[in-house]
Amino acid sequence: MSDLRDLYQEVILDHNKRPRNFRVIDPASHHAEGFNPLCGDRIAVFVDVVDGVIRDLSFQGQGCAISTASASLMTEALKGHPVSDLDALFDKFHELVTSDGPTPPGLGKLAVLAGVRDYPSRVKCATLAWHALKAALEHRADPVATE
Amino acid sequence: MSALLKPAAPLDVAAIRAQFPILNQQVRGKPLVYLDNAASGQKPEAVITAITDCYRGYYSNIHRGVHALSERSTTAFEEARERVRSFLNAASAREIVFLRGTTEAINLVAHSFLRPRLAAGDEILVTEMEHHSNIVPWQLVAAEKGARVVAAPITDVGELDLDAFERLLGPRTRLVAVAHVSNVLGTVNPVARIVALARARGIPVLVDGAQGAPHLGVDVQALGCDFYAFSAHKVYGPSGVGALWGKAEHLAAMPPYQGGGGMIRRVSFAGTTFADPPERFEAGTPDIAGVIGFGAALEWTRGIGLDAIAAHEEALTAYAMARLAEIPGLRLIGTAADKAGVVSFVLGHVHPHDIGTVLDREGVAVRVGHHCAQPLMDRYGVPATARASFAVYNTHAEIDALVAALWKVKEWFD
Numbered sequence: 223m224s225d226l227r228d229l230y231q232e233v234i235l236d237h238n239k240r241p242r243n244f245r246v247i248d249p250a251s252h253h254a255e256g257f258n259p260l261c262g263d264r265i266a267v268f269v270d271v272v273d274g275v276i277r278d279l280s281f282q283g284q285g286c287a288i289s290t291a292s293a294s295l296m297t298e299a300l301k302g303h304p305v306s307d308l309d310a311l312f313d314k315f316h317e318l319v320t321s322d323g324p325t326p327p328g329l330g331k332l333a334v335l336a337g338v339r340d341y342p343s344r345v346k347c348a349t350l351a352w353h354a355l356k357a358a359l360e361h362r363a364d365p366v367a368t369e
Numbered sequence: 370m371s372a373l374l375k376p377a378a379p380l381d382v383a384a385i386r387a388q389f390p391i392l393n394q395q396v397r398g399k400p401l402v403y404l405d406n407a408a409s410g411q412k413p414e415a416v417i418t419a420i421t422d423c424y425r426g427y428y429s430n431i432h433r434g435v436h437a438l439s440e441r442s443t444t445a446f447e448e449a450r451e452r453v454r455s456f457l458n459a460a461s462a463r464e465i466v467f468l469r470g471t472t473e474a475i476n477l478v479a480h481s482f483l484r485p486r487l488a489a490g491d492e493i494l495v496t497e498m499e500h501h502s503n504i505v506p507w508q509l510v511a512a513e514k515g516a517r518v519v520a521a522p523i524t525d526v527g528e529l530d531l532d533a534f535e536r537l538l539g540p541r542t543r544l545v546a547v548a549h550v551s552n553v554l555g556t557v558n559p560v561a562r563i564v565a566l567a568r569a570r571g572i573p574v575l576v577d578g579a580q581g582a583p584h585l586g587v588d589v590q591a592l593g594c595d596f597y598a599f600s601a602h603k604v605y606g607p608s609g610v611g612a613l614w615g616k617a618e619h620l621a622a623m624p625p626y627q628g629g630g631g632m633i634r635r636v637s638f639a640g641t642t643f644a645d646p647p648e649r650f651e652a653g654t655p656d657i658a659g660v661i662g663f664g665a666a667l668e669w670t671r672g673i674g675l676d677a678i679a680a681h682e683e684a685l686t687a688y689a690m691a692r693l694a695e696i697p698g699l700r701l702i703g704t705a706a707d708k709a710g711v712v713s714f715v716l717g718h719v720h721p722h723d724i725g726t727v728l729d730r731e732g733v734a735v736r737v738g739h740h741c742a743q744p745l746m747d748r749y750g751v752p753a754t755a756r757a758s759f760a761v762y763n764t765h766a767e768i769d770a771l772v773a774a775l776w777k778v779k780e781w782f783d
Contacts, residue, residue, distance in 0.1 A: 226726075226727065226730045226781070229726065230723075230781060235781070235782070238782075260738060261720075261721070261722055261737070261738045261739065261752065261753050262738070262739040262743060262746060262752040262753050263720075263752055263753075264752075284720075284752050285720065286720035286721075286722035286723050287719075287720060287722075287723045287782070288722070288723075290720075341726065344722070344726065347722060
């Protein structure tokens, strides 16, 4: 059985306390809101895309340590990367937090969220910002829900 | 906290706990501390045995067969109806409808009682502290008819603002629907007073008793309401079963809710006539063993004594409120003078989900989230709360375990 430390790693606690890129981008080329009906959490994600590259990425909102840290780490991981990197990275991240297999390569700091896999009720917290980012890039107007 | 409560002898909680097999276990290496009773209560041996006895000994479909098992099942099923009548002090067992739970009971009243009498511009008056199941069924019929659901405000401590409530009782109010006890705040609403105000204007009242029935002795005739809905699973019975009590004259005038077997008198393609209440509202084969378990749960509860249970939970609630207030940064949500068995709180900047996960590691089960009361979360400006809720088997030591675990939450997140 995993220890609580496996879920709440130092990096997660740090990003929860001091989330990176926690601001509004205005004007942003894309933005969307993610909503977790399970807990009522809302996260807004802002993206500025220039020539297919995520030039700036930020978020705002209220969430638990897992959703806040995941959003914060996501902004760091994708800033400066081509939009086309998102799907592959999200697939790996999703595998990280849902499967029992080895940690997929190439996730960098995001790998600290591996402990979420032992807490199935928290997977939606970890993926909230990611769903919002995908919705933003697809220009969906309605808030995206995790269920 | 009701002045009407008779002094009750202290409960032998250890002996009561021994009747709940599920409580005797470790969770994540710690003794289970189950404080999620407002979501669902655990089941005593007497209830588990009643259900297995039915399946092992005499289960059959009811109200149909002429054979021995069907007669035994029918008798046990109808005994459960009598037990619900007695539990609520209703005038007649024919006023008790078995349904899937409080939610279905409210939907039945919305569909069969309110809908036919609702017109554009009419209003249904609820309160800001209602569970979604006492909001959304009314919204569905209101949307269809061009009516609207109006919410009476609550005060900062979580009590209904009775003056405002009275002002909102208008010429277009067709129904009042209120919780007996708030599932988030624990507030005991002054139902008799609410009913008096509504009745003076000829407005019927539905009471959502999901949280009232487990904690308070209920007397529907004394309350004076028109409908009372509650679920078995919060009163130590099985999930998926509940009851609606309605005044006989209302039930007699209401059209069916669902069509099917068991609710008819005569069916032909030229037209169908319907059974009298309560069978009119019980289409299809019900959860027979579940209803029998429901009856056993009420009998078990009555054996312990609602007064004794209420006094025990009142003491636990007062102790929990005092101990939780010792924790710096902890804010109690809901501090009404009259509270029953439910304590909600937030803790500094720590999200309730994180509180819940850390408590779980300590073996302490609480509910975290919006508790199906999003308008109430908006009222208090929080996305969610943590909630500890008590039952007859909880102890002061378990509240100490909750408090100790909350100090661990602070260690992690401060």
